[in-house]
Amino acid sequence: xxSVVLLTEMCERSPDMLAHFRKLVPQLVRILKNLIMSxxxxxxxxxxxxxxxxxxRILRLLRMxxxxxxxxxxxxxxxxxxxxxxTETSKNVGNAILYETVLTIMDIKSESGLRVLAINILxxxxxxxxxxxxxxxxxxxxxxxxxxxxxxxKELLYFLDLCDPDFKADCASSIFLAGEKYAxxxxxxxxxxxxxxxxxGSYVRDDAxxxxxxxxxxxxxxxxxxxxxxxxAVWEDISQQPLVQVGAWCMGEYGDLLVSGQCEEExxxxxxxxxVMDVLxxxxxxxxxxSVTRGYSLTAIMKLSTRFTVNVNRIRKIISIYGSSIxxxxxxxxxxxxxxxxxxxxxxxxxxxxxxxxxxxTTNGPTEIAQTNGEAEPIIVDAKLASITIQPSNQANxxxxxxxxxxxxxxxxxxxxxxxxxxxxxxxxxxxxxxxSGGTLPLGVQAPQFSQTPFLLDSLASQxxxxxxxxxxxxxxxxxxxxxxxxxxxxRSNTNPNVTVVTINATNSTEDDMMDFVFQxxxxxxxxxxxxxxSNNVIPARSAGAVTQVIKVLNPQKQQLRMRIKxxxxxxxxxxQDLAEVNNFPPQSWQ
Numbered sequence: 001x002x003s004v005v006l007l008t009e010m011c012e013r014s015p016d017m018l019a020h021f022r023k024l025v026p027q028l029v030r031i032l033k034n035l036i037m038s039x040x041x042x043x044x045x046x047x048x049x050x051x052x053x054x055x056x057r058i059l060r061l062l063r064m065x066x067x068x069x070x071x072x073x074x075x076x077x078x079x080x081x082x083x084x085x086x087t088e089t090s091k092n093v094g095n096a097i098l099y100e101t102v103l104t105i106m107d108i109k110s111e112s113g114l115r116v117l118a119i120n121i122l123x124x125x126x127x128x129x130x131x132x133x134x135x136x137x138x139x140x141x142x143x144x145x146x147x148x149x150x151x152x153x154k155e156l157l158y159f160l161d162l163c164d165p166d167f168k169a170d171c172a173s174s175i176f177l178a179g180e181k182y183a184x185x186x187x188x189x190x191x192x193x194x195x196x197x198x199x200x201g202s203y204v205r206d207d208a209x210x211x212x213x214x215x216x217x218x219x220x221x222x223x224x225x226x227x228x229x230x231x232x233a234v235w236e237d238i239s240q241q242p243l244v245q246v247g248a249w250c251m252g253e254y255g256d257l258l259v260s261g262q263c264e265e266e267x268x269x270x271x272x273x274x275x276v277m278d279v280l281x282x283x284x285x286x287x288x289x290x291s292v293t294r295g296y297s298l299t300a301i302m303k304l305s306t307r308f309t310v311n312v313n314r315i316r317k318i319i320s321i322y323g324s325s326i327x328x329x330x331x332x333x334x335x336x337x338x339x340x341x342x343x344x345x346x347x348x349x350x351x352x353x354x355x356x357x358x359x360x361x362t363t364n365g366p367t368e369i370a371q372t373n374g375e376a377e378p379i380i381v382d383a384k385l386a387s388i389t390i391q392p393s394n395q396a397n398x399x400x401x402x403x404x405x406x407x408x409x410x411x412x413x414x415x416x417x418x419x420x421x422x423x424x425x426x427x428x429x430x431x432x433x434x435x436x437s438g439g440t441l442p443l444g445v446q447a448p449q450f451s452q453t454p455f456l457l458d459s460l461a462s463q464x465x466x467x468x469x470x471x472x473x474x475x476x477x478x479x480x481x482x483x484x485x486x487x488x489x490x491x492r493s494n495t496n497p498n499v500t501v502v503t504i505n506a507t508n509s510t511e512d513d514m515m516d517f518v519f520q521x522x523x524x525x526x527x528x529x530x531x532x533x534x535s536n537n538v539i540p541a542r543s544a545g546a547v548t549q550v551i552k553v554l555n556p557q558k559q560q561l562r563m564r565i566k567x568x569x570x571x572x573x574x575x576x577q578d579l580a581e582v583n584n585f586p587p588q589s590w591q
Contacts, residue, residue, distance in 0.1 A: 004028075004057045011064050022065050025072045029079045032058045036086055047091040059083070059100040066108030073109040080105055084117050089124065098125075099139065106143045115148065123155045137167060141174045149182040153192060161199050168203035172196050176208055186219050190226050197243040198233055204242035206292075212246050217253075218357050224263040227254040231271065235279055239288045245296045248283060251276055252300025253354060256307040273308045277301070281318065294330050298322060302337045306352045316341060328495060473588040479565060479580050483510035484539070486519070486567070488582070490589045500561070500589050502551040508539040512572055519549055520566040527561070528554040539569070561590040 011018040035050050035058075044051040062080075066073040083101050088094040098121055105118040122143070125136030137159070144152045153175065160171045175196050183189035193212060197204060216226050230247035238244050251258065255276055261268035283289050283297040298319070305315045319341065322334035340348050473490035480486070486506045493499040508514045517537050523529050534549040555561060563582045570576070 001051075001054045001057060004054065004061055008057065008061045008064065011061070018064065022069060022072050025062065025065055025075045028058055028062055028065075029076055032062075032079050033082065036083055047093045048088060049091070049093050049097070052093045052097055055083070055097050056100050059097070059104050063100075063104040063107050066104070068109070070109055076104075076108070077111055077114055080110065081114055081117065084114075084121060095125070099136075102139070102143070116151070118143075119148070119151055119155055123159070133163075134167065134170075137171060137174075141178055144178045144182060146182045146184070149178065149184060150188075153179070157192070157195055157199065160196065165203060168200045169205050172200040172204050173208060176211065180215065186222050187225065190216075190219070190222055190229065194229055194233060197240065197246065198237070200242075201240040202242065206242075209242050209245050213249050214358055216246070216250060217355050220357065223250075223254045224257040224268075225266065226250060227258045228263050228266075228269060231258055231276070231279065232269070234283070238279075238283055238286050241288075241290055241293050244283055244289065244293050248280060248293070248296040248300045251280060252296075252303035255300075255304045259308070273304075273311045276304070276308075277311055277314060280304075284318075284322070291327055291329055294327065295333060298330060298333055298337070302340075303352045305341075306349050332495060474586050476582070476584050476586065478504070478563075478582045479567065479578075481578060481580075482571075482576065483508055484514065484567065484569070485509065486565075488585075490586065492589070498554055498556045498558070500553045500555060502553060502589075504549045504551065506539055506547040506549075507543045507545075508541055509543050510571065511541055513541050514539040514569040514571055514576075516568070516570045517547055518568040520568070521551065522564050522566075523553065524559075524562060526555075526557055526559055530554075555590055558591060561585040 007021055007024070011021055032055060035055055038050050044054075046052050049055075062072075062076050066076055080101055083097065084105070087097050087101070089098065102118045102121050105114050110118075122136060122140045125133065125139075137156075140152065140156060156171065156175055160168060160175065163171060175192065179189050179192045183192070193215070197212075216223070219226070227250045230243075230250045234244055234247035234251075255273075257263075258276060259271050259273055261270065263269075280297045280301050284294050284301075289297070301315055301318055305312050308315075319334050319337045322330055323338055325331040325334060340351065344351075473492070475487050475489045478486045478488045484506065485508075486504055489503045489505060491501045491503070493501065504519060506517065506519065515538055517534070517539050519531075519534065521529060521531065530552040532550040532552070534547055536547045539545070539547050553561065563585075564579065565582060566577070566579050568575070568577045
């Protein structure tokens, strides 16, 4: 046992030793065969298995020696098959050996039949009501790659259908991630998503819905096929909320493709505009629909006013009816959509046009959304936040590592206050982040976050109107240094209790004006942050005036608010830059 441990350590530290010790594979195979074929040995027996600790160590060493080596892999194929078929699975000791065996089979250049055997072992793990089931599930997803994705997904979808509710959310999310990374074709990917949505039902996590919508948006050639499949699924079952949300969004976005019968992937179905409207109305009226799901359905109906030709009056009537809904969120949305029909009908087609493709940038680290004054751009944060890649407009736009961690959303260079407001204003709107000026959607904004911001028509005015806010929260001093003082004043939205509106008030007690003032902020990624335009970029000297700026923070999980800020300005021709952390938010601002 000690010798095998020593060999393993040497091979881990030296590629030369690894190549040298590959000649020992036949001896290791012989030792392992003797262990599994030998009879009872009381001094080494554990639960009827001979020296399981040595077996595990030998399997780990064989995995290292066989990796990327055809000859060594071929020499150990037979013994791995014997271990996989002869090891007792009723005890944890045997399962530990099988676990190492599966890892070894999947890591070396093993035969295809041996890999099928390993997948079958994983299937037995997943069906076992043992405390190791979660570990087996995680191992299964770790072993998924482009070569085995079809076989692995078949087993994992079977497990998803039969597993306890405690595992469904994690399993569904992991299937989505694996499919996005290794899908052999777009149709296979869509079919897998459909299977998960219909199997996992309401156990699919909320954050999966916008990610799936972005995936569907980017698969342009699959739009007709996807909307047809989702229409049939929602028509058959409106109880699965994530499925209905994705389906409603697709029907609103691609309803014209559905009724035109343009699907080339399979035989198109004959659907009329009235039938699509009936399904969406059923979702609105169903007692099983949540408020968020009804929001998706109402917005889908509104979008169809520019895609359908004979149902516009019916759509107007539906929107008008829900303008008096007892659901405040739904009522507000209906009132806003009514305003689009009446006051802004000339903008309706541009507002409700089809979503553009949103390119998703992948990296080894997490992708975060950076926002400044209501506009969003993606930035890439590596695993250690050693560097941040953005598209700077000037040197001041370089974002430092504000947060020292990987769980945060930084905010970049603020825009000059003199920049004219677009018609759509600075908002993440209920229609999915549409730029009301007719421009394209900011890349970082994910479309249908219905429940996350209630400020759609506020932005049609020249200034934000916060007529739904309640105050009574004590202010705090967020920054005081070098003559610059920044106070935070708080208000809470009455229509959306998850939204906190922070108004910063920056004053300057020095003898000279602070020029080119820029305020930046970052919050953990469980929050969402939106900065509106500052009132000015010059802070007058001797506290003769103040610069104000509004921050909207969405905190759906009611977690304690934390923020790190960065201030940049010029004083007497010299640039000043500083970072600070704000952790003294009053409980009333986030509870």
